[in-house]
Every structure is written in C-alpha cells, then in structure tokens.
Amino acid sequence: MGDLVQILIATATTGSTIALIALGINIVFATTRVVNFAQGGIVVAAGYIAFVFSSPAHVGMNVWLAFGLTTLAGILLGIFVDLWGVSALGGYDRNENRSWLIITLSVAALALFWLLIPSSTFTKILAMVAVAGIIVGVAYGIARPSPLGKFDPATNVGWIITTFALGMFFIPNIVTRAISNSPEKIPELVGGKAITIAGQAITPSDLLIVGMSIALLVAIELVMSRTMLGRAFHAVSQDPTTASLMGINTGSIVIIAFGLAGALGAIASVLIAPKLFVKLDNSITLSIWALVAVVLGGLGSTKGAVVGAYLVALITAAVTTLAPDGDKWAQPVLFLGLLVILRVRPTGLFGRVAVEKV
Amino acid sequence: MTYTQEWPIETMQEQYEPPLLEIVDLRVWYGAATALKGVDFIVERGEVVVIIGSNGAGQTTIMKTISGVVELRKTVEGQVLFYGTDIAGQQTHKIQQLGISHVPEGRRIFPESTVEENLMLGAYTRFKRERGAIAGDLDAIFDRFPVLGERRKRPAGYLSGGEQQMLAIGRALMSRPFLLLLDEPSLGLAPLIVADVFEIIKELAAGGTTILLVEQMANMALEIADRAYVLETGEITLEGTGAQLLEDPRVKEAYLGA
Ligand SMILES: Nc1ncnc2c1ncn2[C@@H]1O[C@H](COP(=O)(O)OP(=O)(O)O)[C@@H](O)[C@H]1O
Ligand SMILES: [Mg+2]
Numbered sequence: 213m214g215d216l217v218q219i220l221i222a223t224a225t226t227g228s229t230i231a232l233i234a235l236g237i238n239i240v241f242a243t244t245r246v247v248n249f250a251q252g253g254i255v256v257a258a259g260y261i262a263f264v265f266s267s268p269a270h271v272g273m274n275v276w277l278a279f280g281l282t283t284l285a286g287i288l289l290g291i292f293v294d295l296w297g298v299s300a301l302g303g304y305d306r307n308e309n310r311s312w313l314i315i316t317l318s319v320a321a322l323a324l325f326w327l328l329i330p331s332s333t334f335t336k337i338l339a340m341v342a343v344a345g346i347i348v349g350v351a352y353g354i355a356r357p358s359p360l361g362k363f364d365p366a367t368n369v370g371w372i373i374t375t376f377a378l379g380m381f382f383i384p385n386i387v388t389r390a391i392s393n394s395p396e397k398i399p400e401l402v403g404g405k406a407i408t409i410a411g412q413a414i415t416p417s418d419l420l421i422v423g424m425s426i427a428l429l430v431a432i433e434l435v436m437s438r439t440m441l442g443r444a445f446h447a448v449s450q451d452p453t454t455a456s457l458m459g460i461n462t463g464s465i466v467i468i469a470f471g472l473a474g475a476l477g478a479i480a481s482v483l484i485a486p487k488l489f490v491k492l493d494n495s496i497t498l499s500i501w502a503l504v505a506v507v508l509g510g511l512g513s514t515k516g517a518v519v520g521a522y523l524v525a526l527i528t529a530a531v532t533t534l535a536p537d538g539d540k541w542a543q544p545v546l547f548l549g550l551l552v553i554l555r556v557r558p559t560g561l562f563g564r565v566a567v568e569k570v
Numbered sequence: 571m572t573y574t575q576e577w578p579i580e581t582m583q584e585q586y587e588p589p590l591l592e593i594v595d596l597r598v599w600y601g602a603a604t605a606l607k608g609v610d611f612i613v614e615r616g617e618v619v620v621i622i623g624s625n626g627a628g629q630t631t632i633m634k635t636i637s638g639v640v641e642l643r644k645t646v647e648g649q650v651l652f653y654g655t656d657i658a659g660q661q662t663h664k665i666q667q668l669g670i671s672h673v674p675e676g677r678r679i680f681p682e683s684t685v686e687e688n689l690m691l692g693a694y695t696r697f698k699r700e701r702g703a704i705a706g707d708l709d710a711i712f713d714r715f716p717v718l719g720e721r722r723k724r725p726a727g728y729l730s731g732g733e734q735q736m737l738a739i740g741r742a743l744m745s746r747p748f749l750l751l752l753d754e755p756s757l758g759l760a761p762l763i764v765a766d767v768f769e770i771i772k773e774l775a776a777g778g779t780t781i782l783l784v785e786q787m788a789n790m791a792l793e794i795a796d797r798a799y800v801l802e803t804g805e806i807t808l809e810g811t812g813a814q815l816l817e818d819p820r821v822k823e824a825y826l827g828a
Pocket of ligand 1: 600604605624625628630631632
C-alpha cells in the first residue's frame, strides 16, 4: 500500500512537470517541425536563475516574485533559442544563410567553456563532439538550400545540432559558471504541513505541482482550441505559406511558440525544484523524459504529450520503487517500453493520422 | 492660430486615380531559369481580369509574386503597384492586410481544421477590430455555400475537391478583400463542378468583387472576363476583352481546341 501511494505521488508530481516540458517541445514542433533539444537546458538555467533571485545569499526576493521573474527569463531564453539556434539558420540563399555566424560563435563559446571549466574527460569529449557536430550540421545546412523561402527544418538540419548544443552545453554552462556548479535548493513556494497517507507524505508543494500544471495544461488547451491565436497556431503547423496568405505573421507565431515553451520549462523547473534540486544533470534527465513523453504520445499531439508524460513518470516511479536496484533499471525499462510502443504504433499513442488532401 | 483648409472636392475627383492593381515590367527568375520576362497588366476596380495560359507559362508565379510568397532562389524585378504603391517585396501577411486575398493553386485549405475554423482564419486580421461583423459574414458564406454550412464542424480534409474549392474561396472572402486572386480554381475538378465554381465566380463579379483569375480552362474563363491576357512562357502575347479573345483565331487554335 505504501509503495502504491509512493508511486502515485511520484507519478502525479513528476508526470505533471514532464507534461509541462513536453508540451513546450510539442508546441514548438507543431509550429516549426523542429524538435527543441534546448528545452532541458532552459529548465536547468531557469532553476539556477530562480535560485539567484530567491536565495538569501544572492538577491533574496520573495519566492513568488522570483517565480514570476524566472518565468520571464524562461520566455527570453526560449526566444533566444529560436533567434540564434533556429530561425537564424534559415535562408535559402547562401548570402542570407547566417549558419556560418552561428557556427563560429557557438564553436568559440564552446571552446571557451571547454578550456575554462575544470571538468571530467567525459564532458570534454562531449564538448568536442558538440563542436564537431555543429560544424558538420551547419555545413550541411549551408550545402543544402531549403526549398521554402524561409527556414525549412526538413532539409536544413542544422537545428538538431544548434538546439542540442544550446540546450545541453551552452545555456547550462553559462548559467552554472555564472551562478553555481553544485546542486542548489529553492525555497518552496508553499509551506504548511504534509498530509500522510499509508505512511507516505504528500506535501503542499506536491499538490501545487499537480494543481498548477493541470491548470496550465487546461488553459493552454483552451487557448489552442477556442481562440483566434490557437487557430493561427494550428494553421501555421499545417501549412505556413497558406497561413501567411491569411494575414498571419508566421514568424511571430513561431517566436510565441518558443517563448511559451521557455515559460513552461521555467515553471516546471521551479515547481519540481523541491523534489529534484536544481542541478546540471536535470538538463539531461528532464530532456530525456520529456522527449520520450512526446515521442511516446505522438509528436504534435497535446493529448499524447500529457499522457506520455504521466506514463513516463509512472514507469520510472514503479520500476524505481518496486524493482531491486530500481534506480538503475528505470531508464532501460523506459526505453524498452518506448521501443515496444513505437513498434506497435510508429506514430506514438496519439500520433496524428493525416487527413487525406483531395 | 490654426486654420483648416478645405480641400476642393471637385479637383480631388478629377485627380488621377491609380488602378487597383498595376503590374509593371515584372521579371522573375528561379535561380538561372526565367519564369516571367517582363509582364505588364492592369486590374481596375470592379473588373474580372483573366490570364489564360498553358501549364508552366508562369501564371502561378504572377499570383505568388503579387501576394509576396517567397520561394527558393526566386528573384523579382519590376513593380507591383496596389493603389499606386509598390508592394513588391513586402511580406505576405502584410500584403494580405492591404486587402489582397489569394486563393492558391490546389486550394490549400487547412485539412485538420474544421470548415468553420478555416473560414475564421480567413478573417484572422479582421478579428481584432471587426469582431462583431464576422459572425454575419460567416452566415453569408454559409448562405452562399450551403454544403459548407452543413459540414461546418467537420475537418476540411474530409470535403470533396469541389467543396474544398468553395471553402478556399469562402475563406478568402472572409477577409473582405479589395482584390481576389484565383489561381486555377478548376484544377482537378469534374466538369460539372467546374461549372459550379465558375457560376460562383460570376456571382461574385456581379456583386462587385474585383477578381484576377488565372486559368487553363480558357473557354469558361474568357466568358466571364471583362478583359483578358494570354501568357506564353513568361510573356503576355495577346490582350483584349473576353469576347475579343474568344473570337481570336490564335486563341481558338491554341486554347479553345478549335
Ligand atoms: N519554386 C520554383 N522553383 C523553380 N522553378 C519554378 C518554381 N515555381 C515555378 N517554377 C518554374 O517556373 C515556370 C512557371 O511556373 P508556374 O508559374 O507555376 O506556371 P503555371 O502556374 O503557369 O503553370 C515553370 O517553368 C516552372 O517550372
Ligand atoms: Mg499554376
């Protein structure tokens, strides 16, 4: 009984957090066909930013104010990823393709971190792989012009490298170097007594994570299905050129998507901080969870992202709690589950079935 | 001290009014290949102007260039004057906001959005300022195209080709354009449906909508044209009223299968 309650609590809290991050990935994917690998990096950066704002050793402001400012920072980081890592890549014309600039700057920045950060051989190798990857990716992007006037993720795959490098190395490295390199705590947003069920504590923070995430998911779903902005999002995701014929500024829709994704990442980060702490590893852990969630649920499907997120959390929590040495087995089991589901349903649980165009 | 000067209204009316749309020496290249070799034509307010031509003549290129669609290695020279202002090179969404509504070749409805959502998207830029009028316009569209009304909650991808064409036209009308661009509305439709579509275009024209239509179905298009042009490999080779071109032996031979 205690185990069951523990699994449920973990599924509800972690699942809600993953759902927010996954939804961010999904919204960006729907509007741009870019899988934003930088999302995890934004989550970590937001955690450290919230730490600086709220920690008495730094700014020491009210936690809720820090939360608000961190969300704003998340929006800016999301837009930064778009401007530097994605839309700047686009340009069918060699003269307009600024990939070389991004590449050069990214390489310079990464080399700097590689030299400056006292790190393990492993991270150095990762950094070198990233540098090599950026060069290859951008060279590829330059060599194959996009068939669209603007950035086309299908033929210009530089985005894989840039979002990955920005999210896994660039943003977290800057933030950890500037703020702190070790796990940190953020004060909890809500205090109060925990309720105990079957020997397992449910804290007010747990309830806040779940409540706020669900409220946000519902709010976003309502905006997407009921408002003109939501319709514009759907239009851009289906056919950007025709969307612009409707008078929709597709560029600003994409920026809103990245900003919203950044905000969701930041909110998730602050909400989950009491459980996971704020640390560099979260960039990879949360990215993997969220990416598995969207792929499992079906890229582009909101329902899929949410269901996928809770499923990922459930599998992870169940294996961790029930199996001996569960920590070690959680990820292998998760990936096995992913492979099985994709084998049966290649488009994920709720992947879109394309409506025939006549 | 301030004073206001009354404009002499009579002189205003006598002033030169530019045509709604004037294309001046339009040249377009895709990479090194020339698609348009210096095209000139005019669309006056209230007119139905038709450009006929065979596949690959450059009709779609003209339409996309007017509405500012950017494409691979496309270079544009020349002027697209809308109310006398050169709009060439402006962004597509800004050109739409000026009052040019483009029904693209192949209809390009949003297949996953419902019929009603498609129509609402047509009114996207009016939504902020004229929200009140949109519901009425939607009803007007459903009156004119009853099939769309019956299927308003269905994903547009489930409509037949003819219904999708009605939807694409209805969607364009939802922006209350000053100029409607129709790119081969007959494409891929059964002859009976094509007749329906042309009937609708005729009704729109009778209602005062200014239309620029490009078509390969020369016969039907010329019948509804006030004026028409023949486009051959990127150049305009003939022009006249619809009736004149219908009688022209060169047109008859090349486009009317006579
Ligand atoms: N995006 C493009 N890239 C390269 N060539 C193109 C492109 N679009 C059209 N063309 C070429 O330009 C010419 C005119 O095309 P288009 O305007 O689509 O013709 P139409 O609509 O009259 O059939 C054709 O030779 C076509 O192959
Ligand atoms: Mg064409």
